[in-house]
Amino acid sequence: MPSLLDHPVESLPGIGPTTGAQLRQRGYATVGDLLWLLPRGYDDQRRPTPIHALRDGEYAVVEGVVREAHSFPRGGRVGFDARIEDDGAPAGQDGYRELKLVWFAAIPGLGRRFSEGTRVRVAGRVQEYRGTATIAHPESLSAEAPGAIVPRYPEVPGVRRKALRKAIRAAVDRAASAVPDLIPPGLRAELGVEPLGQALRAIHVPDPVAFDADPEAPPPGYRRLALEELVLWELALRLRRASEKGGRAERFAAGPVTAASEAFPFELTPAQRNAVSEVSRALDSESPMKRLLQGDVGCGKTAVALVACAQVAGGKAQSVFLAPTELLAEQHGETLRPTADELGLRLGLFTGTLSKGERRSMLDRMATGAVDIVVGTHALLSGEVRFANLGLVIIDEQHRFGVAQRLRLGTRGATRRPHLLVMTATPIPRSLALVLYAGLDLTTIDAKPPGRVPSITKMVSRNDRAKVFRQIERALEADGRAFVVCPAISESDEMVTVEETFAEMCAHFGERRVGQVHGRLSSDARREAMRGFAAGEQQVLVGTTVLEVGVDIPDANIIVVEQAERFGLAQLHQLRGRVGRAGQKSACLLTFGEPLTEEAEARLQALCDCDDGFRLAERDLELRGAGHLFGYRQSGASGLQFANLIEDRALLGRAADLVDRIVAADPTLDLPDHAPARAAVDRWERAAAVREDAG
Numbered sequence: 001m002p003s004l005l006d007h008p009v010e011s012l013p014g015i016g017p018t019t020g021a022q023l024r025q026r027g028y029a030t031v032g033d034l035l036w037l038l039p040r041g042y043d044d045q046r047r048p049t050p051i052h053a054l055r056d057g058e059y060a061v062v063e064g065v066v067r068e069a070h071s072f073p074r075g076g077r078v079g080f081d082a083r084i085e086d087d088g089a090p091a092g093q094d095g096y097r098e099l100k101l102v103w104f105a106a107i108p109g110l111g112r113r114f115s116e117g118t119r120v121r122v123a124g125r126v127q128e129y130r131g132t133a134t135i136a137h138p139e140s141l142s143a144e145a146p147g148a149i150v151p152r153y154p155e156v157p158g159v160r161r162k163a164l165r166k167a168i169r170a171a172v173d174r175a176a177s178a179v180p181d182l183i184p185p186g187l188r189a190e191l192g193v194e195p196l197g198q199a200l201r202a203i204h205v206p207d208p209v210a211f212d213a214d215p216e217a218p219p220p221g222y223r224r225l226a227l228e229e230l231v232l233w234e235l236a237l238r239l240r241r242a243s244e245k246g247g248r249a250e251r252f253a254a255g256p257v258t259a260a261s262e263a264f265p266f267e268l269t270p271a272q273r274n275a276v277s278e279v280s281r282a283l284d285s286e287s288p289m290k291r292l293l294q295g296d297v298g299c300g301k302t303a304v305a306l307v308a309c310a311q312v313a314g315g316k317a318q319s320v321f322l323a324p325t326e327l328l329a330e331q332h333g334e335t336l337r338p339t340a341d342e343l344g345l346r347l348g349l350f351t352g353t354l355s356k357g358e359r360r361s362m363l364d365r366m367a368t369g370a371v372d373i374v375v376g377t378h379a380l381l382s383g384e385v386r387f388a389n390l391g392l393v394i395i396d397e398q399h400r401f402g403v404a405q406r407l408r409l410g411t412r413g414a415t416r417r418p419h420l421l422v423m424t425a426t427p428i429p430r431s432l433a434l435v436l437y438a439g440l441d442l443t444t445i446d447a448k449p450p451g452r453v454p455s456i457t458k459m460v461s462r463n464d465r466a467k468v469f470r471q472i473e474r475a476l477e478a479d480g481r482a483f484v485v486c487p488a489i490s491e492s493d494e495m496v497t498v499e500e501t502f503a504e505m506c507a508h509f510g511e512r513r514v515g516q517v518h519g520r521l522s523s524d525a526r527r528e529a530m531r532g533f534a535a536g537e538q539q540v541l542v543g544t545t546v547l548e549v550g551v552d553i554p555d556a557n558i559i560v561v562e563q564a565e566r567f568g569l570a571q572l573h574q575l576r577g578r579v580g581r582a583g584q585k586s587a588c589l590l591t592f593g594e595p596l597t598e599e600a601e602a603r604l605q606a607l608c609d610c611d612d613g614f615r616l617a618e619r620d621l622e623l624r625g626a627g628h629l630f631g632y633r634q635s636g637a638s639g640l641q642f643a644n645l646i647e648d649r650a651l652l653g654r655a656a657d658l659v660d661r662i663v664a665a666d667p668t669l670d671l672p673d674h675a676p677a678r679a680a681v682d683r684w685e686r687a688a689a690v691r692e693d694a695g
């Protein structure tokens with residue numbers, strides 16, 4: 001039976017094909033989806049503020065009489081403005097005497113509604129402009145109806161505020177009670193947990209009494225959403241752990257570790273040595289290692305991984321080194337090869353772009369044990385791949401890797417399980433890692449190789465291209481290389497593209513000096529671009545976030561991230577890690593489109609102020625919630641992002657208790673009461689398995 005939640009958004013009042021399309025584009029296709037379009041705050045439209053008492057920057061409802069109104073031409077469109085005054089303004093007051101209303105693109109009917117002498121009621125954020133209080137694009141309210149506390153929804157382009165509010169309100173009235181709960185009714189009743197739909201309703205339809213008590217406080221409904229989110233996390237991790245239990249691994253003696261540690265052109269740092277010995281000990285055990293190796297970008301995780309491969313090869317077993325992109329797999333192959341050769345380890349590459357013959361031959365070598373280390377991409381997860389004796393799986397930068405995929409490879413076939421080492425450059429506080437990566441042990445590399453100077457990070461408006469060019473020129477004069485990262489490849493109205501930026505850079509620096517790299521190029525073209533850039537034939541490389549992880553070009557000394565506000569903090573820190581790797585001075589320019597939201601500004605500012613990946617990760621958690629740490633985000637509407645694992649420990653404890661109860665009653669979630677939980681966990685697993693495409 002199709003649920004009320006599944007009805008199309010167009011079934012809601014005021015949503016026609018055009019506005020419906022806009023909503024769908026944003027991921028809000030159904031009535032149920034819309035319930036998850038949550039307000040950022042609330043505006044109080046109950047009490048008008050007299051004009052003289054208006055304050056710059058504050059939201060207000062204003063009543064007044066139109067004194068003057070006209071339309072004006074503006075960039076091919078028609079704008080409209082009107083001046084209103086208090087009805088019989090008290091004389092001798094300080095403050096504004098009038099309020100200006102302005103529409104930069106006029107809406108039909110404005111002239112009539114705002115004709116001179118009419119009493120009007122409007123609402124919006126007041127901004128002082130040249131000494132005059134102004135509201136741009138005010139909301140026009142009925143002068144008679146009593147005002148209300150209205151939710152302030154995120155803007156959906158092409159959908160008017162009022163229409164959106166009305167549609168969501170209708171969605172709440174029709175369908176909130178149909179929202180499925182993870183927590184079964186019996187347990188909810190016993191523990192006094194309100195239904196999820198009720199919490200959603202309270203968020204969309206705020207209670208005036210609670211609002212008046214503290215207008216800034218988020219409604220209590222949000223805590224309920226956070227609990228729901230945490231229950232899902234806990235439940236999904238718990239089920240996964242249960243399915244992973246058991247199994248034995250081969251023991252690998254630590255013999256080869258000393259020689260391997262000395263095979264690098266550098267000396268391992270104490271932090272690396274410590275990591276090597278923790279990993280080495282874990283490999284010398286029958287219980288399969290499941291370990292997270294974390295460390296800030298550039299701290300030298302790769303060397304630790306290679307030593308582990310050497311230890312495993314010493315026991316005549318094979319290691320797999322999984323990279324998130326082809327570019328990275330190839331690069332890892334190249335950087336690992338000299339040391340692998342030195343140690344007499346046979347290294348092979350397995351990606352999706354091998355020729356048929358190469359592929360055959362690699363499959364063969366893997367299956368017969370004629371290769372010790374295989375570096376590759378998710379192509380390695382294909383069913384054809386067989387190993388003679390797989391001893392160790394290393395996953396690099398797993399935040400771009402589906403967790404489920406990771407497990408499939410770890411557990412398939414064989415009676416003995418391979419050891420597992422997951423490497424991540426998204427450092428998180430230890431206490432948090434234990435929760436998030438439940439089931440993984442933790443090794444942390446907490447210091448970088450000596451001689452690194454932090455890059456200087458600055459924010460630059462997208463409007464100031466001269467500054468960007470100047471900085472790049474300066475970096476190139478120091479024999480450097482410049483990365484320019486864009487959020488999109490081509491054809492985007494909203495996003496800066498590689499295509500346009502490539503053209504821009506060519507025009508400024510000359511075509512011969514600029515290269516480009518992104519996921520839509522053939523792998524040959526990509527390789528050639530990387531080679532040319534590494535060799536210094538091109539000095540500017542424009543690309544997407546394929547550059548984010550691991551790309552190692554020692555000469556690179558500046559990175560420009562276009563529209564940095566569109567990237568996450570962890571991602572930006574990663575990108576910044578691409579420069580200054582040889583210890584030289586380096587810079588990171590974060591260009592931003594204006595206006596910048598407060599949250600985005602806080603994020604970018606954090607990067608300018610701080611170079612420590614762990615501290616940034618904490619900041620990121622504060623700003624955005626934990627879901628992002630996994631690079632996992634459910635599509636549009638159902639992406640729950642309400643819990644903050646740093647602040648919500650108590651709630652997490654509560655979630656864990658709830659999950660204990662659920663799992664104790666029904667370990668596999670087969671009972672009808674647990675159907676919503678089952679569905680949510682499956683969705684969670686699917687989302688986790690979706691590999692983020694590397695541009």
Ligand code: ADP
Pocket residue numbers: 266267268269272295296297298299300301302303425449450550552581
């Ligand atoms: P990440 O932890 O980000 O994966 P990498 O393993 O790519 O870091 O190492 C970053 C760079 O530092 C590489 O160029 C590597 O050769 C170099 N490196 C690693 N360990 C050391 C060390 N102990 N001393 C000097 N350079 C090192």
Ligand code: MG
Pocket residue numbers: 301302396550
């Ligand atoms: Mg790396």
